[in-house]
Amino acid sequence: MNCRKLKSWFEERYDIEPFRRFLKSKFVPEHKYDIWYYTGGIAMFLFVIQFVTGIVLSFYYVPFHEVAHKSIIDIVTKLNMGWFFRSLHHWGAQLSILTLFVHAFSTLILKSYRKPRELVWITGTILLGISIFFGLSGYLMLWDERAFAAVRVATGGVGNLPIIGNFIKFFLRGGIDVTGETLTRFYAFHVSLLPLITLVLVGIHLLLVQYHGISVPLSQENEIRGYKPFFPNVLYKDLMLWLMVFGIVVTVAALSPPEIGKKADPLAPPPENIKPEWYFLFLFQTLKFFPGEIMGLNGEMIAIILISFAILFFVLIPFFDKKSNRGERSTLFTWIGVLYTLYFVIMTIIGFLS
């Protein structure tokens, strides 16, 4: 059956004309900042890489604390191309989180969250949070001493939240401390719960983007150079970028596979100069700036409360930025967006260098 026959076979049974009309009616505005539109597509492409490499790794990984570390060593040393798939999964995760941060901060500064796209922004920020949790839960799969200490610090930090902190800590750890139970739990989150939520949220996010159309920054509303059809023009540009990103991930994965540390020992002291993954460094550095005690209160708890409020404000920003919602320029929220971006970048660099 050649392509034309297959096409007519399909068209005899299904009415694809509305779908074709929809694709033809989808246009993307061209302006000074339209390059940022592509970050969402790149993030989605990297998600696909993560799904594929994750499925391959899950065939061989054993989520039991006695053998988890050994199973990874076996994947890397005994399986054909196992080292490459693990490396691809590792670097794909790093790049997808980086792309999501770029996507989020560009949306924030260009105020694409404004009315009527509040839900697009909220689903996007939840997806960013889920991706970070993907990173944390995937990190523990390694079951080496660094991952063990990092998860102990991260879940311990959440425990400082008033009222619900201890419940969340206990729920995440599956006990009072990080143990084999935590590994089983994190594995369940990593391979079933989080992918399921991600698929649903990505679906809603994309549907909402289709429903509202692509947002144009307020400053560019009168500067639009024209509209390009999404299919095929923008899709072809997306394809070229995806190929470049795929090339970069594969090259980094082949040339710089991630190390495997010593097997985690719950009774051993944490290794010296331990640092979390780069996307937690801004939080880690913020916590370091707070003294142990502020006016008789636990300094870490105050830091965690302040960080939680800052994150909540970030998620709910479309509801605070009234001026943008009315279609007016709001310099204050541009500066807030720049401040969030600079804070994240500077704190991550300080955390990396210190």
Added chain:
Amino acid sequence: MIGFLFFILLLFGFSHLFAQELGIEVSPSSPYDRFTIYETLAFFWAGILGLIVIIKMKLKEIERVQSFGIDKDGRDSPLIE
């Protein structure tokens, strides 16, 4: 005498180095395997760049046709297929 002391020093001072765990090899490290990786990467990039050039050419052609406006169907034009 100095040789004997040196031997003792070597025996007690550095003997633990022979017992230390070697780092886990996270990728093939033999020269042949490394060469294969570099060679495959070169072919892989040639393929990636080739595909990008083909897509770019295709896109240019589409944009050229679109600039004439002949890609749009007339409102009452009959369907020819």
